[in-house]
Amino acid sequence: MPGKFIALVKKEFIVLAKDWHGLMVLFLMPAAFILIMSMAMENAFGEHKRLSISYTLLNQSNTPLPAALLEKLNTIPGFDRVPLPNDSTRERVSRGIIEGDYQLAIIIPNDFRQRLISTTQGAETALPPAAELLLAPTVKPYIQQIFTASLSAILIRQKIDWMLNERTAPNAAPIVPQSTLDQLGQLNLGATYIYSEADVAPSTPNAVQQNVPAWLVFAMFFVAIPLSTVFLIEKQQGTLLRLRVMNIEAPTILLGKLVPYFCVNQIQMVVMIAIGILIVPLLGGQNLSLPHSMLGLILISSACSIAAIGFALMVATMVRTTMQATTIGGVVNIIFGALGGIMVPKFIMPETMQTLTYISPMSWGLEGFLDLFLRQSGWEAVLPEVLYLSTFGLFCTTIAAYRFNKAY
Amino acid sequence: MLYQTIDLCKEYGKPPLAVLNQVNLNIPKGSLFGLLGPNGAGKTTLLSILTGITPKTSGQVLVNGVELEACIEEVRATTGVVPQDLALYPMLTAQDNLNFFADVLGLKGAKRTQNIDYAVTTTALNHHLNKKAQDFSGGLKRRLNIAIGLLNQPAVLFLDEPTVGIDPQTRRFILESIKSLNREGVTIIYTSHYMDEVQNLCNRVAIIDRGTILIQDEINQLLRHQGKNELRIHFSAQNAEKLVRQLPAFPHLTVADSHTLTVETSNPFTVIQAISEKLSAPENEVEYIAYGQQSLEALFLSLTGSDTRDNDAR
Structure with missing residues (x-):
């Protein structure tokens, strides 16, 4: 047989x-x-590990934005800034979002500085918005939250700088040093994926796997x-x-x-x-x-x-x-x-x-x-x-x- | 007697449908045995039982006097089966097909080589061994089908309509090969719908219909005792149908085919005299007139009737 x-x-x-x-x-x-x-x-599987969202910035204020602020905006992790032509308007930025040129846009109003440093005695919500965020409908809520959190940290740094340091005498040392300001909003949190085998080197799921x-x-x-x-x-x-x-x-x-x-x-x-x-x-x-x-x-x-x-x-x-x-x-x-x-x-x-x-x-x-x-x-x-x-x-x-x- | 069935019955399904009914068949050793029957007569079932593929419902199948079930392994080892279907692997070459079935038969060494050579020589496949079976003509496929059935150099060879769909030359070659095998001592059990083929090839025949053996004997004896004399008139044109409507009514006048009329009679001259006027018309060019013993086909039709059979009760 x-x-x-x-x-x-x-x-x-x-x-x-x-x-x-x-x-x-x-x-x-x-x-x-x-x-x-x-x-x-590839993107669907790799989203949580490699964020890549494009955004733009429209400055409508009558003064140039501080270099430190721009530098911080340029380094929001996972978000890539798309430059705008000089004569851009709010409408043009909105059209850019619709046409998919970028997914987010920050609109800096003409009285940006006043809005940012203004204070009220009443409820926090009564504060005028320091900047406006435009979003494509495809932007997921968690992406918006990540971006808003990063932007808030940068704006708070700028707010402190303007509120405190600019009230000191011209040649006096700033109340809050630049290095301290740079660290505002920077808070490192460790993140580790947990796998069933503790002795195995972590490996994150991807599309090919x-x-x-x-x-x-x-x-x-x-x-x-x-x-x-x-x-x-x-x-x-x-x-x-x-x-x-x-x-x-x-x-x-x-x-x-x-x-x-x-x-x-x-x-x-x-x-x-x-x-x-x-x-x-x-x-x-x-x-x-x-x-x-x-x-x-x-x-x-x-x-x-x-x-x-x-x-x-x-x-x-x-x-x-x-x-x-x-x-x-x-x-x-x-x-x-x-x-x-x-x-x-x-x-x-x-x-x-x-x-x-x-x-x-x-x-x-x-x-x-x-x-x-x-x-x-x-x-x-x-x-x-x-x-x-x-x-x-x-x-x-x-x-x-x-x-x-x-x-x- | 090599194969003998005694009151062999086979039923299928519920309620039981009898496909074979009290079949008593005798196949002598060394015979070239023709098994004839219309579609659905029970031929394939009978062959399946004789080859041990299908179990019987009742009765006996004896091989050399021993119950088939008791010696099935030995019987299979010495039996070749050539099914009506081309039971081979089209993707493989003829050589690969033969090698595979030789391996399945457990052939080894010199015996394997010798048996493959025997099968190839008998079917004259020598020059086609390296071609894929799917590239073969219908005739070559049939020959390869037969060659596989010969691989164990069988003492008994079952051939189920081995000449279906082939040209006259291949058909003639196959029939000659079968005769040659029989002369070498191989018992052949042969089924076909070609009556002339069976009449020329077989020395013994059984006619089966509706699961019952109607008649079995040596072919010459059958035709001598059962067959009647008939007059055959063959036309060069296909005029038989047309002419029969113009002729006076004769008993036993039948249209054998579109070219041929047959009249069962013991007095052929009277018939010819009666129809000579019509026959001499220019449009009815007679090719030949013959008189003699009825053909196997006529005997077959007289026993089984001329109605077509739509049900194949395998």
């Missing part, structure tokens, strides 16, 4: 190799998705289409019948299909990870951090493959035509993908949808890969996903074996 099994596996490899167009699709499709989605989602595992899992399940189609063609052509007459048992035939496609899945994994490490950075994306646990990677990849091939075999034994195999295999895969956080990352889904993702085996596979790629967890962390995927794969294979044995 091992000889016959080896013959089946060898034949399947030869058939796969000869159908190199079909084989290439299994690699090009996820590769294309990884490249496109990693580039397209989401997309490589996501489209890898999708591609693995995508073998359902070629596998089930080939299986049905063999059934229709009578080759499976011929094998039966030659004393080949049904489980041997199923196993003969499983092994080559398992190898295809593992090669997919290596190629997709290589794309994440080597190609995506060349195109301007961030590179993929290899998982801390290679054992975990092997475990989750194998389990994912077993689930994908089991599902493919089940489809193959449940449909009657290649058209049905292609359609059902394709549609179910897309639904699995949509539900499983492949097409839309799970973390941006509403809570109900996030719960729903658990019904998709692709979600289990993706979570396992994310444990390794994003959270840099150890192999133990992927064991639940490995268990779910293996159980699903064996369940599907059992159904396939039962149906095939009955019809074979």
